[in-house]
Amino acid sequence: MASECLADEPRSSVETSASASIRSVSESSDPPLRICLLTTQNLDADPFPEDDWPCDPRPFMPEAEWHVATLKGKKRSVRQVERLIKRGFDLFFNICDGAADQNIPGIEVIETLEKHGVPFAGATSECYEPTRVEMKEACAALGIATPAYVVASTPEDVERAAETLRFPLFVKHYSSYASVDLSRRSRVRTPAGLRIQAKKIMSRHGAALIEEYIDGIECTVLVAENPEDPERPITYTPAQYEFPKGEEFKHADVKWVVYEGLKSFPVEDPVLAARLRDECARFFVALKAASFGRCDLRVSKDGTPYMLEINANCGIYYPPADYGAADICLSLDPAGHEGFTRQLVAAAFARHARNEADRGAGAGTIERPVTETPLTKSPPKPSTCEEAVESATGVDHDSTA
Structure with a gap:
């Protein structure tokens, strides 16, 4: 909607x-x-x-x-x-x-x-x-433009991208985050460059998202x-x-x-x-x-x-x-x-x-969660060693905060 x-x-x-x-x-x-x-x-x-x-x-x-x-x-x-x-x-x-x-x-x-x-x-x-495919499908349903793409996990997928998409292309992690493994070379202008970058990403992450670069x-x-x-x-x-x-x-x-x-x-x-x-x-x-x-x-x-x-x-x-x-x-x-x-x-x-x-x-309705222990009193006796550490120190186990 x-x-x-x-x-x-x-x-x-x-x-x-x-x-x-x-x-x-x-x-x-x-x-x-x-x-x-x-x-x-x-x-x-x-x-x-x-x-x-x-x-x-x-x-x-x-x-x-x-x-x-x-x-x-x-x-x-x-x-x-x-x-x-x-x-x-x-x-x-x-x-x-x-x-x-x-x-x-x-x-x-x-x-x-x-x-x-x-x-x-x-x-x-x-x-x-959400996957990149889910995002692309949502765009299509909404009438929002999104770059044409191929999700590649095999050399054949890479060749299909080279044949069906318009260069320059952009190659990245299939579900990229924090610009992982993106560099200047991620934008490719030739099939040879595409093969090199796609091979790198697929070898590291199992699949690559190849899409048309928007100038x-x-x-x-x-x-x-x-x-x-x-x-x-x-x-x-x-x-x-x-x-x-x-x-x-x-x-x-x-x-x-x-x-x-x-x-x-x-x-x-x-x-x-x-x-x-x-x-x-x-x-x-x-x-x-x-x-x-x-x-x-x-x-x-x-x-x-x-x-x-x-x-x-x-x-x-x-x-x-x-x-x-x-x-x-x-x-x-x-x-x-x-x-x-x-x-x-x-x-x-x-x-x-x-x-x-x-x-x-x-x-x-919006209510506060009910606690048996008032904030001014000590928490209930912990039932595990880890919780005992938390109770004694005020610090979560495995937490330095």
């Missing part, structure tokens, strides 16, 4: 009643809202690792009582989350973003939260890691779940990239090494900006996305936007000096990271209420 984004309204003027409600509850409630932040980083490490950037939402909702849980490993993280759920937090704020082929907590964290029916901000399992500009749009109406997600000001000299698209070095030279600015053409917001909002809904996601697009020289992908639970909350793409979009909005964070909290509670109503429980 097509949705109506709020592209025709200034984002600064938009604060839903649900957002206002959460703001009021969290600022006036006693005790304060208890939020468990699920992350893969030890945000309180001092010094913080020089090869990483702390992604921390806590400053944008300071009145809440935050607990940082540093999750480690896919299997281990499930056990950690299971223990954390027993502590009766009001909300889980999940920013884990591990892919299927990484040993980093990802969808299994979400599935554990869903299994126990607790409120959480962050993508749901239904939309966490033009590159833009990104942040989309967030609307607490009052999930069919009308909220879109933020589209940003356009200005690449370092000699670069024409984002690849691993541009993203992680020479990122100081990557600049951005609001899309200046109001007609194009409105179209980007509309298409990204409809794409978000079609993929049953939740909480937030960032859409990346190329815009051809004739002005046609081509959807590349949506990144659910995309990297966000980077330090101001090292903003990621989603942070850049928020920097263009007067409500900024604070308004965004409160909106995610409101959407999480609203989504939880709808789910409870669908299950015949909760009657659509």
Whole structure:
């Protein structure tokens, strides 16, 4: 079902009643809202690792009582989350973003939260890691342009791409994330170059996505779940990239090494900006996305936007000096990271209420989880050695937060 984004309204003027409600509850409630932040980083490490950037939402909702849980490993993280759920937090704020082929907590964290029916901000399992084929099919159903493509896992697939697609072509991981294995050479202009790059990606990842390269500009749009109406997600000001000299698209070095030279600015053409917001909002809904996601697009020289992908639970909350793409979009909005964070909290509670109503429980109301132990008292006696460590130290087992 097509949705109506709020592209025709200034984002600064938009604060839903649900957002206002959460703001009021969290600022006036006693005790304060208890939020468990699920992350893969030890945000309180001092010094913080020089090869990483702390992604921390806590400053944008300071009145809440935050607990940082540093999750480690896919299997281990499930056990950690299971223990954390027993502590009766009001909300889980999940920013884990591990892919299927990484040993980093990802969808299994979400599935554990869903299994126990607790409120959480962050993508749901239904939309966490859609395949590129699913994205392309959604675009086709919505009438949104997307580059022609071939998913290649054999040399024959590569030859089919060379014969049926128009050069130049772009070769990348079949479900790319974090610009993994993307370089200047990922854009190929000849069948010989295609074979070399496709062989590299297939040997490393099992398959490659080969698609037509769109010559033009590159833009990104942040989309967030609307607490009052999930069919009308909220879109933020589209940003356009200005690449370092000699670069024409984002690849691993541009993203992680020479990122100081990557600049951005609001899309200046109001007609194009409105179209980007509309298409990204409809794409978000079609993929049953939740909480937030960032859409990346190329815009051809004739002005046609081509959807590349949506990144659910995309990297966000980077330090101001090292903003990621989603942070850049928020920097263009007067409500900024604070308004965004409160909106995610409101959407999480609203989504939880709808789910409870669908299950015949909760009657659509938003309530705090019930805990037997008041916040001023010690937690119940732990039943395992790991929980005993957590109780004695205040630190999750396998967590340095």
